[in-house]
Amino acid sequence: MARITAGITSSHVPAIGAAVDLGNTQDDYWKPAFAGFDWTKEWIMKPENKPDVVILVYNDHASAFDMNLIPTFAIGCADEFQPADEGWGPRPVPVVKNHADLAWHIAQSCILDEFDMTIINKMDVDHGLTVPLSLMFGQPDAWPCKIIPLAVNVVTYPPPSGNRCYNLGKAIRDAVESFPEDLKVQVWGTGGMSHQLQGTRAGLINAEWDKKFLDDLTANPERLRKMPHIEYLREAGSEGIELVMWLIMRGALGKDVRELHRHYHVAASNTALGHIVLEPTE
């Protein structure tokens, strides 16, 4: 049976992708940002931890979806996905290979569980999806596992509530656990933490709030699932809303988790970079 073996969260700042692609990860500016991923990079490639499949929860940043199509939850079911051209050419990263059998299974199972999924069979994937892969896996010729893209609308309001995200995570867990193949599956939540990319309030960082979010992600997700959108916006900036996606990861891990690793760094470009690795203990 497939099972969820770990949850990872990470910001997905596009400048991180550029730093990787341009070979700047060891310069003064970037070194401390990347250093916090060293632990994870080693941990994740150990045979007992290496995922067969990552369900990668992210948001599309006006790359695959424009104003003509705004799906709340879109699950990618095609065999592969190419990196998107976001205005400076596609990132030089490997193509994303899907575990299509599992992706379709999750789609079907979640719809039966009354989640109104949109199935997508053709899309390019942007920095929201590829930057976390670079952070966790570096620059391999091919990504070391299959990846199921799960795109969440957090651009046009309203995004899904934190509670809805958490419950989708639970439905994903049920779906994974009913898939017959023996697979180690990780769920990644990406985006966040504090950032605001607009206006006179741009550059807002609320480290205290972010750290409490990280604490409660591990120990008290019940507080987070009830948090209204306005709190994310007030406390963590207009783009801090991306953090609702982390709750899909958390919902998929079950009630109790152990925190294996944490990294928090200000700033990567405009953003507070947050990263956590959790393991279910049930």
Next chain:
Amino acid sequence: MARITAGITSSHVPAIGAAVDLGNTQDDYWKPAFAGFDWTKEWIMKPENKPDVVILVYNDHASAFDMNLIPTFAIGCADEFQPADEGWGPRPVPVVKNHADLAWHIAQSCILDEFDMTIINKMDVDHGLTVPLSLMFGQPDAWPCKIIPLAVNVVTYPPPSGNRCYNLGKAIRDAVESFPEDLKVQVWGTGGMSHQLQGTRAGLINAEWDKKFLDDLTANPERLRKMPHIEYLREAGSEGIELVMWLIMRGALGKDVRELHRHYHVAASNTALGHIVLEPTE
């Protein structure tokens, strides 16, 4: 305040559209099928009944959506929608004009209510949407009201459950009732009743089951919302599953309704034609 003033259901058989477009509605084959809509055509144009907006629940039949995009619930928010070319040129019917303010309001409100809507701003609408308009309004130069398209996936399995559809109807009602403009809004559920468009079982019609469905749509929707998909398929043919869409209409009307009119006719092409007009009594 906007309010839901009536619910209508009707099959949306493509051959009915062809009969209207080719002027065959009074021949021997079609006359009894169309006769059952005479009452509704008169009723709906009376000033006290005429809707300002129809929320038209239908399914796309591989016209706007192909295998690359399968939204469970897609709400059309563009200003207008053109009739689709389904292989024999677009139907010669008026363009569909949306009440975009209300459509966006419903989309937002339903997402806040934890329905995972897909917002669509560019799509053509096929016979699933235009045939019911022809049945209720005939052949005017322009449709006499605004129309909000709500497309439900009932083609690729699983479609949403009957319960989910019913609850979406309730959420739509709440959304309509919180819209400040004074509007008479009808919800139409389309598709069904018995039909199977494939294999040696094609042409299946279960009049007894259909009539019980119509009875309970008025008086006992609680039975219908619990009905599993397999029952629709076994009893009403593989395309009978379209009937789940009628439950969105029913959910939007509230607990108690009065049945104003009913019509049941076999056969229109491959299909048992069912039509009902309901009025909320709360």
Next chain:
Amino acid sequence: MKQNIHEYLAEFDDIPGTRVYTTARARKGYWVNQFAMSLMKDENRKRWLADEKAYLDEWPKMTQEQKDALLARDYDKLLDLGGNIYFLAKVFSTDGKSYLQAVSTMTGMSVEEYRNMMLSGGRSPEGLRSKKKGY
């Protein structure tokens, strides 16, 4: 309330003469169905009707079996190969055929016989609900 997806899907195999359009079928028929969608454009319909084989050559990912069934307008076979009736409707509409005409070809009846059956109340569901239970 919550039903396991495997049990949900397995039930569909118990319905006689019916291929439910599950995601397994959707994946198998992806290129047949995408091909059919292409006939929503008049210029493609003209090219298809002018030289069907040449037009099919533009769809390298379709299997030969699928192409042969398309050329033969064998809708029953096409459903076995992952086609869906709403997609295939673009093929028979391009031929100027109605749903009734196309669907009747799968029943072993003539169009006329099928049409008359529908006018006399359609096919009874008796014995056609379940293979296992035979009701």
Next chain:
Amino acid sequence: MKQNIHEYLAEFDDIPGTRVYTTARARKGYWVNQFAMSLMKDENRKRWLADEKAYLDEWPKMTQEQKDALLARDYDKLLDLGGNIYFLAKVFSTDGKSYLQAVSTMTGMSVEEYRNMMLSGGRSPEGLRSKKKGY
């Protein structure tokens, strides 16, 4: 649990210096944002850079105010006019600018000052959470 959508949206206006990308803004900025998306294709980027005004002429539904703000790369104005930062990213990426460079132009600070603020912990949320409550 259930929140009224009007109250939900009204709260957003209480956040200083922030335009939440509501559907009202999305509708207003539809053509600006669709224009920006067109720059995901290299041939369009080349045409845009070669003659910006001529390229804008291809977007008749955009307002002149929106076009002027695009020509001026006035991102703050573009947000007022319904633009969204992720769409506009295609415009500044085409200019070879980073998010940090583009975003800093909205703050009244130089790129260098903004960058240094971020390196020293970013902008404090104190006083920037709510207009009404001033905390």
